[in-house]
Amino acid sequence: MRGIVFLGDRRLRIQEFADPEPADGEVVVRMKATGICGSDLHVYRRDADTFRGAEPMIVGHEPSGVVESVGAGVERIKPGDRVCVNHYRSCGHCPHCAGGYLQWCSDARGYGGPIHGSHGDMLLTDERNCVVMPDEVSFVDGAFVACAGGTAYSGLRKLAVSGQDTLVVMGLGPVGLSAVLLGKAFGARVVGVDVIEERVELARQLGADEAINGTTHDPVEAIRAMTGGEGADALYEASGSAPGRREGIKALRRGGTGVFCGVGTEQETLNLTEIIGRELTLKGSFVLSLRLTHDLVGFLASRKLSFEPILTHSFSLDEAEEAYREADDSRTGKVAFTWS
Numbered sequence: 304m305r306g307i308v309f310l311g312d313r314r315l316r317i318q319e320f321a322d323p324e325p326a327d328g329e330v331v332v333r334m335k336a337t338g339i340c341g342s343d344l345h346v347y348r349r350d351a352d353t354f355r356g357a358e359p360m361i362v363g364h365e366p367s368g369v370v371e372s373v374g375a376g377v378e379r380i381k382p383g384d385r386v387c388v389n390h391y392r393s394c395g396h397c398p399h400c401a402g403g404y405l406q407w408c409s410d411a412r413g414y415g416g417p418i419h420g421s422h423g424d425m426l427l428t429d430e431r432n433c434v435v436m437p438d439e440v441s442f443v444d445g446a447f448v449a450c451a452g453g454t455a456y457s458g459l460r461k462l463a464v465s466g467q468d469t470l471v472v473m474g475l476g477p478v479g480l481s482a483v484l485l486g487k488a489f490g491a492r493v494v495g496v497d498v499i500e501e502r503v504e505l506a507r508q509l510g511a512d513e514a515i516n517g518t519t520h521d522p523v524e525a526i527r528a529m530t531g532g533e534g535a536d537a538l539y540e541a542s543g544s545a546p547g548r549r550e551g552i553k554a555l556r557r558g559g560t561g562v563f564c565g566v567g568t569e570q571e572t573l574n575l576t577e578i579i580g581r582e583l584t585l586k587g588s589f590v591l592s593l594r595l596t597h598d599l600v601g602f603l604a605s606r607k608l609s610f611e612p613i614l615t616h617s618f619s620l621d622e623a624e625e626a627y628r629e630a631d632d633s634r635t636g637k638v639a640f641t642w643s
Contacts, residue, residue: 474542543567
């Protein structure tokens with residue numbers, strides 16, 4: 304099998320690896336779709352010293368495909384099943400794993416980090432990580448569920464938005480655009496904000512009630528104007544930037560709630576006096592639990608909803624260099640690898 308390996312300084316290669324063999328409780332999935340995530344790009348941009356002397360590791364963590372083979376003791380999953388894969392392997396026995404929070408396990412291993420990831424022809428995983436998808440849910444949808452769409456869904460579930468709410472989505476990369484699509488499906492009035500016009504336009508196409516370019520309009524003033532001066536009920540912050548975080552908080556009404564999932568700056572952005580005085584509730588949100596992976600697949604199927612409109616660029620594995628250059632430019636929707 305082939306897989307993408309990073310070399311540092313925005314360089315990569317496609318390398319041959321032995322096909323994985325499933326042990327007890329394990330499953331091999333032949334990839335059909337896997338996206339490039341912002342966190343992949345953080346690693347892609349590291350300097351070459353980071354990778355010097357390290358064992359070659361297949362990158363990527365948004366797996367979706369068809370089960371190729373199963374190990375002994377696997378009973379729920381069978382060859383031929385269409386699955387998306389929760390992207391953290393874990394011990395499976397601790398209280399966090401029992402609750403479905405595989406990413407909280409002390410033995411958590413993310414794909415593309417300490418173990419081979421999804422930017423290869425096949426992926427080795429545990430049976431419990433596999434969520435079977437009905438035919439109505441595409442492989443591209445499955446790749447979104449594994450990370451970008453799943454991260455948005457998890458955060459919006461924390462916000463519990465409905466038709467009564469105005470939701471601001473700050474940052475319109477693939478995660479933020481997923482939040483726009485899902486926020487509309489939950490019934491909210493959705494306002495998207497970004498500084499890249501191509502992504503602002505994508506938010507409009509996905510049904511955002513308002514989409515604001517922060518380089519030409521003051522987002523806080525605009526949001527207050529459209530809410531009678533009160534501000535938004537809910538914030539989904541996906542920019543990971545200090546200005547995005549600050550403006551998102553300012554755009555909330557008194558008693559509003561914000562969820563933060565964007566990782567980027569380490570600059571301090573919170574004014575605790577403002578948070579106390581306005582009685583804001585601010586929460587962190589990191590990927591999604593195994594329970595919510597199942598929930599989101601069911602939500603897409605029952606609502607006949609798809610993340611595919613967010614996919615703007617699709618490449619084969621052989622086109623890895625071009626795919627990563629496109630994603631690194633950060634002016635697109637989702638960039639993904641797909642297999643026929």
